[in-house]
Amino acid sequence: MQLLSKNMTEKFAMEILSWQYTKPYDFYNNELTSEAIKEMLEESYYAIVDCNDELIGFFCIGKSAQVPVGNQYGAYVEDFVDVGLGMNPVFTGKGNGFRFFSYILRAIQESFPAKDIRLTVATFNERAIHLYEKLGFSKEVKFHTDTAEFITMVKQVK
Numbered sequence: 001m002q003l004l005s006k007n008m009t010e011k012f013a014m015e016i017l018s019w020q021y022t023k024p025y026d027f028y029n030n031e032l033t034s035e036a037i038k039e040m041l042e043e044s045y046y047a048i049v050d051c052n053d054e055l056i057g058f059f060c061i062g063k064s065a066q067v068p069v070g071n072q073y074g075a076y077v078e079d080f081v082d083v084g085l086g087m088n089p090v091f092t093g094k095g096n097g098f099r100f101f102s103y104i105l106r107a108i109q110e111s112f113p114a115k116d117i118r119l120t121v122a123t124f125n126e127r128a129i130h131l132y133e134k135l136g137f138s139k140e141v142k143f144h145t146d147t148a149e150f151i152t153m154v155k156q157v158k
Contacts, residue, residue, distance in 0.1 A: 001051075001099065003103045006046065006047045008040050010037060012058070013037045013040040016030070016040070016058055017030045017036050017037065020089065027147075028086065043062070043064040046058060058086050059104045060083070061108065063082070067143075070143050070150065073142075073143035075141040075152045078118070081112045081115045081118070082117075083108060084120070097128070098131060098134070101131060105117065114157065116156045118155075119132065120150050120151070122148045122150055129153070132155075137155045139152075139153055140153060140154050
């Protein structure tokens with residue numbers, strides 16, 4: 001499967017915000033609102049499609065990839081490239097994560113060749129944490145919100 005990055009469009013944003021994951025990953029379900037669409041269009045969000053223009057997933061960089069309460073725990077003090085991502089639930093749990101996230105990492109490293117990369121993941125998502133460790137990320141700062149516990153993970157590229 002060949003992957004391509006595209007600028008976020010309203011069509012892609014609406015599709016992403018409509019995705020429905022099964023338990024326990026339903027934690028990642030979103031609401032399709034004009035505010036959510038606006039954020040995806042105005043912030044650093046990118047769609048990832050295959051050669052048939054089918055939406056495979058997305059990623060975002062910068063503040064959009066951070067969980068705001070993490071600032072209270074010093075989770076985002078260092079100057080890293082923060083990345084957030086999501087894969088179309090049709091493709092999750094089927095061995096597609098390695099290729100998908102490797103593609104995202106290559107895209108980020110091309111744009112920010114000397115910066116370490118950080119992500120934030122819910123601690124219950126062991127499937128994702130395993131993938132991130134496999135790709136060279138290590139666990140850093142743990143924190144919680146009212147609804148979940150999170151951990152930042154960092155990949156040093158220097």
